[in-house]
Amino acid sequence: xxxxxxxxxxxxxxxxxxxxxxxxxxxxxxxxxxxxxxxxxxxxxxxxxxxxxxxxxxxxxxxxxxxxxxxxxxxxxxxxxxxxxxxxxxxxxxxxxxxxxxxxxxxxxxxxxxxxxxxxxxxxxxxxxxxxxxxxxxxxxxxxxxxxxxxxxxxxxxxxxxxxxxxxxxxxxxxxxxxxxxxxxxxxxxxxxxxxxxxxxxxxxxxxxxxxxxxxxxxxxxxxxxxxxxxxxxxxxxxxxxxxxxxxxxxxxxxxxxxxxxxxxxxxxxxxxxxxxxxxxxxxxxxxxxxxxxxxxxxxxxxxxxxxxxxxxxxxxxxxxxxxxxxxxxxxxxxxxxxxxxxxxxxxxxxxxxxxxxxxxxxxxx
Numbered sequence: 211x212x213x214x215x216x217x218x219x220x221x222x223x224x225x226x227x228x229x230x231x232x233x234x235x236x237x238x239x240x241x242x243x244x245x246x247x248x249x250x251x252x253x254x255x256x257x258x259x260x261x262x263x264x265x266x267x268x269x270x271x272x273x274x275x276x277x278x279x280x281x282x283x284x285x286x287x288x289x290x291x292x293x294x295x296x297x298x299x300x301x302x303x304x305x306x307x308x309x310x311x312x313x314x315x316x317x318x319x320x321x322x323x324x325x326x327x328x329x330x331x332x333x334x335x336x337x338x339x340x341x342x343x344x345x346x347x348x349x350x351x352x353x354x355x356x357x358x359x360x361x362x363x364x365x366x367x368x369x370x371x372x373x374x375x376x377x378x379x380x381x382x383x384x385x386x387x388x389x390x391x392x393x394x395x396x397x398x399x400x401x402x403x404x405x406x407x408x409x410x411x412x413x414x415x416x417x418x419x420x421x422x423x424x425x426x427x428x429x430x431x432x433x434x435x436x437x438x439x440x441x442x443x444x445x446x447x448x449x450x451x452x453x454x455x456x457x458x459x460x461x462x463x464x465x466x467x468x469x470x471x472x473x474x475x476x477x478x479x480x481x482x483x484x485x486x487x488x489x490x491x492x493x494x495x496x497x498x499x500x501x502x503x504x505x506x507x508x509x510x511x512x513x514x515x516x517x518x519x520x521x522x523x524x525x526x527x528x529x530x531x532x533x534x535x536x537x538x539x540x541x542x543x544x545x546x547x548x549x550x551x552x553x554x555x556x557x558x559x560x561x562x563x564x565x566x567x568x569x570x571x572x573x574x575x576x
């Protein structure tokens with residue numbers, strides 16, 4: 211009876227509220243199984259993440275980065291892996307809008323709720339053939355690949371140019387190799403390809419994506435460089451996980467906490483509030499349209515700085531939580547593991563983003 215009442219209550223929620231509740235129920239299982247539950251994936255699809263950036267020309271109603279980041283952070287408080295998968299669904303859909311119109315129709319011709327995974331490094335073998343390319347070998351880190359209808363793979367062709375190639379789900383073999391410290395539920399497995407042929411019209415230039423220059427979709431959403439934009443969405447995942455960690459810790463503390471604990475709590479909360487502001491400011495700028503290179507670098511820099519702030523906060527919370535946090539069932543430990551893995555992503559790494567930003571500043575002094 212209680213289970214039926216719970217299901218009935220969930221049914222009355224909005225799609226984003228429902229997916230948060232469903233994701234929360236399955237979060238620990240996703241961590242143990244290294245894979246999201248089908249119920250979570252279905253709820254994410256109903257909530258509109260896969261269709262979030264589908265072009266209007268293909269029947270979509272693309273949204274803003276500010277709204278998406280808010281949804282992602284809300285979801286990440288329940289399950290960071292589900293939030294990451296939601297980001298990849300939205301990001302990969304936006305990437306597919308860079309494909310020629312013929313390819314877009316092939317992907318979205320029957321539905322806008324098409325689940326797409328993506329691999330951002332060219333690691334397999336690419337051979338030119340008449341009208342396209344033959345792909346063989348292994349591509350890595352495809353979040354949610356078990357549920358994907360399509361995948362976008364970075365490939366490097368003979369002249370050194372990098373492209374993204376769209377391939378359908380019946381062309382790959384999934385490798386069960388995602389056993390990690392954190393973000394286990396993303397199921398970011400590898401795939402093997404055995405000489406599949408990709409027609410030229412199912413590809414687009416990686417350089418166009420980095421510049422925010424879609425030739426086949428209209429709208430401000432397709433003018434954003436992923437260097438700036440994707441970093442904010444990944445940050446939103448980490449920020450949601452960090453807020454959840456802080457809340458779990460707060461609820462475990464006695465009313466008369468030690469001075470060290472009180473200082474750490476206030477410091478962590480302030481750090482996360484600062485991250486909120488950095489995320490909000492960057493998303494507002496990105497939603498205005500195409501940014502100059504310096505501002506792209508600044509947005510990426512701020513995301514990396516915020517990621518370091520929240521990582522430091524979560525590390526301190528974990529240290530002060532004592533022996534209880536080392537049990538695998540402890541939610542603070544799970545948040546700590548997820549944040550370690552999430553903030554190691556290149557989009558959020560200070561070494562890469564700080565150096566890139568500073569070199570750009572110094573090279574463009576007036």
